[in-house]
Amino acid sequence: MRPSHLLFIFLLLLTFINATLYVHAKRLANDLKADQALQTIAVAGLGLTDLCVATEARYTRHPAVSDPMAPFMDHPGAIEHFPTGSFWNAPTNSETR
């Protein structure tokens, strides 16, 4: 068997795995729709503003209702010490940093 034939077999295998992942993604999206219907009720009924992802600091638990400069406002000259802050975007205006 030529080496290129082996490569094509390998590529076919990768294509098959990717097709399976595509089907998985479609199914997961359908499952999540049912969850999202309930989540929408919770958001509307309780006025929730944020996802419960990081609970360590108030500005990472509720970024939507926190100040953009919250990481640095605990005391003058405060540095950001919460690990989850590393996922956060820097302010757009570099002069305000």
Added chain:
Amino acid sequence: MIPKALEKQFNILDFSLSSLWRRKLKNISIMLVFALVIFLLGSFQMLTGALTNSAEAVLENTADITIQKMSAGRQEAIPLAYIEKLRSIYGIRAIIPRVWGYYFDESNLANFTILALESDSMPNGDKLNLTLDHGHFPKRTEAGTVVIGRSVHTILGLGERRIFSLFRPDLSLKSFNMVGLFSQQTDLLTNDLIVMNPSDARDLFDVPTSMATDLCIYVANPSEIETIAKKIAGLLPDTRVLTKIQIQKTYQVVFSWRSGFASICLLTALVAFAILAWDKASGLSPEEKREIGILKILGWETGDILAVRFWESTLVSLLAFIIGCMAAYFHVAFFDASLLKPVMLGWSVIHPPFKLLPSVTLADLLLIFTFSVLPYLGATIVPAWRCSTVPPDSVIR
């Protein structure tokens, strides 16, 4: 019959594969490192994209406008008297005060979110029981009753018990009776929540009856949200006014390639490629040069040698790209993004399960492709071209 040009490319491809296999240890190592870098970038983008998409889909029903009182750059309790001032603005349908805050459980080092409001007055307030695994939402007449999130239940170690206590600011204890538990399906929002009646929350946090934490405002006509928000900001200059659109866009704004973690991933990728490019551009090994010389003596043209190098680089980089992206999908969809989760949760004691649909968009794939595959192709073709133009006898001598 296969056309002659295609047959030639198949032969060159065969030769390239054999050549790659001869140096399999080196090439597989390069491919794995390459795939690892792509996996890191891909995982970050799929995870943050999934969170952004979930937030956008779910938070569309949040309050039209949220008002918080600011003092000395910090949020503080808002007087309920502000509600009367707001009544003068035409178009406001409902104003609902909320009392909420954080309760730090010192024995478990967990941070819970306590939320209290008249849920009967909220949209979908009558359907809230659907979000529970069992039980019901606290009725106005049921003092001291709460609904809790699943992680709160686990961390407090309630088991079959229903009664637990929390400390007031003066360290006296207040007892609560759990009358409901949030469903697993709403974990992404309610995992750390304790929902109670406003009077209980005021008692727990020692908030005066004339104050609330913030005000949720609903407007009659959704197209007037921005106009009414501006009017509120003018009427109550000491408040921060947040609209529904701003809240929905939060996660798009906070997660970006400019965030610290993404920068580290990108820098890692760039440094890896700088090293690789430097290694490749500094010249081929004497063995590789001799191979090119022999091929030229046998009658191969410069174009053929470049085609071999092109196939080799394309195979290594494309396979690394496909494997890296697939691994990133597996990581986020099947393993709860377990490598990124510790960074994402930081020092949080509450670990919500991430049941998320990885976000795979063409734009992200193209960005990762541009950062990874294209520099590699450039870094390998140029030295091959430089070497293949050298007279063969000077190379093999």
